[in-house]
Amino acid sequence: MNESKNKVIIVEGKSDKDKLAAILDEPVEIICTNGTLGLDKLEELAIAIEDRDVYILVDADDAGHKLRKQLQRELPNAEHLYINKMYREVAKTPLMYLAKILVGAHFNIHKNCLG
Template sequence: MIMDETAHKVIIVEGKSDKDKLVSILDEPVEIICTNGTLGSHKLEELAAAIEHRDVYILVDADDAGAKLRKQLMRELPNAEHLYVHRMYREVAKTPLIYLAKVLLGAHFNINKNCLG
């Protein structure tokens, strides 16, 4: 599950389309981990142990499935910073680039300047 241990920051998202959207916005090495929905307790413990000494951010959809995953991740990763998309967009993948760029900028990520309009 962990692919790039050289990246100091980790963002946990739900799916590949979320990851692809973030990759187009970020201008620094960040490991983006897709959960593909909820995680089993063993996989979640494994993930938590692998990333516990890194800066972890959680960015999931503003829907019931996202809320369930966020709650699950909160228990295993209590020091993670939570990033949110507005409820009107519901999904990270459907959130406008400029809005996501501003969310990431607010969390001190380096952003591709082309995404800021």
């Protein structure tokens, strides 16, 4: 399997997914949790992506912290990406800032997103 198709980013909502999709310059599966996940859904997700490179990028708020802890238990090998707390939400984080986070995690991004 192609390494880039092997990457998965888990986000909370569709607006987060759309924002990342606009920045990424490689095929990456972006999975929306739509908030917290039930135990069955979480186990299903963990099994489906267990052999892939998984990244978690959630909001810097209480709901995001709760989801991150939940995902950390089920996906202990996932790499955690963090936004600055002042932005609170991935969807409200400036493109250039998100692009730098993704570059730091070795994602290919559109050059115009770096300013």
